[in-house]
Amino acid sequence: MKRVTILGAGLAGCEAALQLARRGITVTLVEAKPEKIEPAVYHLDGPAELVCSNSLKSESNATPSYLLKEECRVAGSLLLQVADSVKVPAGESLAVDRNRFSEATLGLIAAETGITYIRNTIVDSIEALRERFPADLYIVATGPLTGPSLLASISADNHYFYDAIAPIVSAEGLDLTKLFWADRYNKGLPDFLNCALTQPEYDRFIDALLAADKLPYADHEKPQFFDRCMPIETMAERGRETLSFGPFRPVGFFVEGKRPHAVMQLRVENAQRSAFNIVGCQTRMRHHAQREVFRLLPGLENAEFLRYGSVHRNSYINAPELLADGWNLLKHPDTYVAGQLSGIEGYGESIFSGLYTALTIVARFEEKKVPLLPVATMSGGLLRKLRTKAPHFAPVNANFSVIENPTRLMKRDRKLFYVTDGIRQFRDWWNGSAAFLSLP
Ligand SMILES: Cc1cc2nc3c(=O)[nH]c(=O)nc-3n(C[C@H](O)[C@H](O)[C@H](O)COP(=O)(O)OP(=O)(O)OC[C@H]3O[C@@H](n4cnc5c(N)ncnc54)[C@H](O)[C@@H]3O)c2cc1C
Structure with a gap:
């Protein structure tokens, strides 16, 4: 019997567990919840929790995140199937009802007889994982909040950056007479509530x-932010108009025939439209300050906060130094690291990482290797980036700079070409040299 123990039932851990179990591999999936992980970012007791935004980013056919999602769909990602089944309206993005996403993932796990799901268990080192849940191979997928002792057992050479989450407000507290439903440039259905300033x-x-x-930040920690996750106040400190060119940009909106100075957007959080995420407003303001500041926005005067914004230290390993070709640790070849901890960033990327790690293990059990992915695919580009040594390695997410696909096309056409050709090349790879990895 082939056995794999996975630590962490997040996005990467759940995707990997399901992929392995469906290929006849016995999985023990160990998860801390409902035991609390500090800092208190997780709020659901269930697996595969989307901790901040409920969006898995764009579904527009000329974007890097769409390319990555499509590649994962071709390879049969089960979490993306779940996401597609519980999506909520969000213009050109794939946003989901986070509770239903977690519940549906739990349903899939429970339906797999090959998965033993063990909850309420914190494991704080690789050695303890091996001792308590012996298997042939191991995956550590404990995410960006992995505790210090587990991190130390992986390597002394860890990195971190700060990440921030945006507040969620209830629909009841919003003054709809001051807000308007619209999508930027009137593309698609009007799925965002907007506040013109x-x-x-x-x-x-x-x-x-x-x-x-x-x-404040701890004295010994020098804040370093991943650009997309910068707190709103840090953006404002860089220049008063940074927000009006960033998350509050008014382009594509007209109010009484004029473009407003700025537009703050609220994204639907759930199918009932009872909760909204204040888009781009991740913050480290104290709770009372969040109430005071966000209630200054027209329509939010009586906003009720269902979740406050916050900032957290996120950990990741120096992947190019620590990981071998198969995404397992050079120091512990029977142990793989998947998800955000492995040096990638984002929900879609973490799902991809869980999927790819599972495929690597399937290949290894068959005494094979996953064939090299084309450099024109987003998956291939991300993997190559994770293997490129850099003096200051930073987490990588889906973006067109990581792929290689020479073309003379102009900007907009180029992006569309990257995506269509990337999907074509991925499909050829999947149906060709990687066909032995398909689900039976
Ligand atoms: C605050 C915050 C906000 C984020 N917002 C976004 C966003 O809006 N959009 C986006 O694309 N990405 C976001 N990310 C980044 C990233 O995409 C997510 O963190 C993603 O969930 C990572 O997936 P994962 O599978 O690696 O880890 P996770 O989904 O975090 O799963 C890790 C699991 O491991 C468990 N665990 C941890 N330690 C242990 C242990 N020692 N023993 C047992 N179990 C353990 C946890 O309980 C958790 O269930 C955010 C990250 C953070 C921290």
């Missing part, structure tokens, strides 16, 4: 934001 309203918000009471 005049210059004086924007200035009042920025003044309050800059003056607001914020949580």
Whole structure:
């Protein structure tokens, strides 16, 4: 019997567990929840929790995140199937009802007789994992909040960056007479609630934001943010208009025939439309300050906060130094690292990582290797990036800079070409040299 123990039932851990079990491999999936992991970012007791945004990013056919998702779909990603089945309206993005996403994933896990799902168990070193849950191979998929002792057992050479989450407010607290449903450039259905700001309203918000009471960083920690996750106040500190060119950009919106100075967007959180995420407003303001500052926005005067924004230290390993070709640890060849901890960033990327790790293990059990992915595919590009040594290795997410596909096409056509050709090349790879990895 082939046995794999997976630590962490997050996005990567669940995808890997399901992929392995469906190929007849016996899996023990060990998860801390409902035991609490610090800092308190996880709120659901179930597996595969989307911790911040409920969006798995764009489904627009000229974007890097769409290319990655499509490649995962070709390879039979089960979590993307779940996501597609519980999606909520979000314009051109794939957003999901996070509770239903977690419940449906739990349903798939429970239906697999080959998976033993052990909850309420924190394991704090690779050695303890081996001792308590012996198997042929192991996957550590404990995510960006992996504790210090587990990290130390993987390597002394760990990195971190700060990540931030945006607040969620209830629908009841919103004044719909001041907000409007619309999608940027009127593309698709109007799935976002928007708040248009005049210059004086924007200035009042920025003044309050800059003056607001914020949580300090620990003395020994030098904040370094992944660009897309920068707290809103840090953006404002870089320049008063940074937000109006960033998350509050008004392009594509018209109110009474004019473009507003800025537009703050609220994205639907669940199928009932009872909760909204304040898009791009991740913050380290203290809770009382979040209430004061966000309630200055027109339509949010009585906003009820279902979840406050926060900032967390995220850990990741120096993948190019620590991982071997198959994404297992050079120091512990029977142990793989998957998900955000392995040096990638994002929900889609973590699902891909779980999927790819499972395929690597399937190949290894058959005494084969996963064939090299084309460099024009997003998966191939991400893997190559993770294997490229760099003086300051930073987590990598799906973006067109990681792929190689020479073309003379102009910008918009080029992106579409990258995506269509990337999917074509991935499909050829999957149906060709990688066909032995398909589900039976
Ligand atoms: C605060 C925050 C906000 C984020 N927001 C976004 C976002 O909006 N969009 C986006 O694309 N990405 C976001 N990310 C980044 C990343 O995509 C997610 O963290 C993603 O969930 C990572 O997937 P994963 O499978 O690696 O880990 P996770 O999904 O975090 O799963 C790890 C699991 O391991 C368990 N675990 C941890 N330690 C142990 C242990 N010692 N023993 C047993 N179990 C353990 C945890 O309980 C958890 O269930 C965010 C990350 C953080 C921390």
